[in-house]
Amino acid sequence: MTILYWVLIAVMILGVIGAVVPGVPGSSLILGSIIVWAIVQGFGTVGWALGVAIVVLLLSVCIDLLATYFGAKQGGASKWGQIGAIVGFLLGFLGLLPALPIGGPLLGILLGPLLGAIIGEYLYRKDLTIAVKAGIAVVVSSVIGNFIQGILALAVVIFFVATTWPPPGLGL
Numbered sequence: 001m002t003i004l005y006w007v008l009i010a011v012m013i014l015g016v017i018g019a020v021v022p023g024v025p026g027s028s029l030i031l032g033s034i035i036v037w038a039i040v041q042g043f044g045t046v047g048w049a050l051g052v053a054i055v056v057l058l059l060s061v062c063i064d065l066l067a068t069y070f071g072a073k074q075g076g077a078s079k080w081g082q083i084g085a086i087v088g089f090l091l092g093f094l095g096l097l098p099a100l101p102i103g104g105p106l107l108g109i110l111l112g113p114l115l116g117a118i119i120g121e122y123l124y125r126k127d128l129t130i131a132v133k134a135g136i137a138v139v140v141s142s143v144i145g146n147f148i149q150g151i152l153a154l155a156v157v158i159f160f161v162a163t164t165w166p167p168p169g170l171g172l
Contacts, residue, residue, distance in 0.1 A: 004040065005167035008033040012157045019060065020150035027057040027149070030156050037164070049160040056156045060149045067148075071141020072117070077134035081121035085138045088116020114139045 011033045019026030031053045038046045072082045092112020118135035122128060 001040070002167050005037070005164075008037055009157070009161065012160065016150060016153045016157060019153035020146050027053070027060045027153055027156070030153055030160075031057050034160055037160075041164075046160070046164060049156070049163050052159050053156050056152045059152060063145050063148055063152075064142075067141045067145025068138060071137045071139075071144075072134060074141070075134040075137020076130060077117060077121055077138060078124050080124035081117045081131070081134040081138070084116035084118070084120020084123075085113040085135070086116070087120070088112035088114065091116070110139060113142060 012030045014024075015026050015029030015033070017026075018024035018029055031050075034046055034050050034053050038050055043050070068082070068085065072085065075081075077085075089109065089112050092108035092110070114135045116135075117138040118128075118131045121131035121134045125131065
């Protein structure tokens with residue numbers, strides 16, 4: 001059991017990293033690990049941690065949407081810029097942008113929304129300055145949103161460890 005506990009903690013740490021890095025699963029890895037531990041140890045042992053993880057997973061989705069929305073709004077992006085950012089994100093995520101020698105898909109996930117917002121905004125307003133400002137605002141807000149998600153994910157892992165410590169078989 002102790003080995004499983006530490007493996008699940010390692011997966012949760014990957015989830016914290018994933019909450020910050022675009023395109024890598026984050027909170028869902030943490031939630032999945034807690035569910036595995038609940039199945040093995042019983043749901044009564046992780047009830048609070050499971051509830052907190054579910055709330056944080058839902059908050060993470062909201063933070064993603066709100067960060068992009070407010071960033072685009074703050075940067076003066078129209079619906080065209082916002083749609084461009086979403087299309088750019090999908091293209092970058094799926095790797096449809098030209099292959100990049102350094103960074104690959106991760107860089108595509110950051111460049112896609114930036115270029116998408118710029119292109120969408122430029123098509124709508126025909127002003128490159130406004131388009132670039134909107135594109136940068138979308139990317140900056142996305143990075144800030146990911147940072148907040150990382151903090152929340154780390155809090156869930158700490159809460160899980162605090163409520164399940166010591167793991168069975170550790171003998172403390």
